[in-house]
Amino acid sequence: MQQARKDGRQRAALAFLDDFDRQYPGDREARILRVNCLLDLGQMGQAQTALALIPATDRSAEAIEIRGHVLAAQERWPEAIAEYRAALRASPANPLTSNALGYALLRQGQPGEAIEALKGAYDLAPRNEVVRNNLALALTVAGRRGEADALLSKVRDATEKARLRQQIAEQAALMLAPPATASREP
Structure with a gap:
């Protein structure tokens, strides 16, 4: 399964x-x-x-994490962050939970904290492409493009590396764009 x-x-x-x-x-x-x-x-x-x-009484790391995933899917970032932090307290060495926390922090507009969570995930799973890409995204959003480029330099395939850089640049631009406001007519 x-x-x-x-x-x-x-x-x-x-x-x-x-x-x-x-x-x-x-x-x-x-x-x-x-x-x-x-x-x-x-x-x-x-x-x-x-x-x-x-059951809500299930406080296992896996159950807490899945609650965070559902909240993240609903873009309820503060609540998702709280669940991911609780899941990490229950299982501190889970790189995927650290990755999820980092991404949620990034979406919440906290790139500094996101980078720290994602660096923790990357240290635990340095070959995980999703973790690497999210860390590169967080570094880019934080204006640390040199570090993001150094991270992506580990991608050997030049075409893949160019595709990732483009994708990260586009996602970072979306995250950095001011929120759309509803236009008001007089």
Whole structure:
């Protein structure tokens, strides 16, 4: 089931989960995987319904983190940040939680704190491309382009490196753009 999700086959993972749930109802890991798959597919309502099946009393790092993911998907950044911090207290060496915290901090407009969280994630998982790219994005947003370029210089494929630089520049520009305001007519 996990492998199907890692391979980008979330619908297959959900089908396997349906079968698994009939045999082993209430499995926490299966419930968390279901929420992740639904979030991957952009099915927010179903993800919230699936999240409700994870007891609020479950304070495991995985349960706390998935609550953060649902809040992040709703762009409820302060609440997501609180959940990710709680998940890190429960499992401090999880690079993916540190990455999620860093990205949420960046989206909340706190690039300095985001960089620190993302550097922690990068130290734990230096080969993780998502972590590397989010760190490069945070460095770019913070105006630390030299550090971002040094980080991206580790990408060997020149075409991929150029694509990443372009993508990061575009995302940084969106994050740095002033929020759109509604026009008022007299």
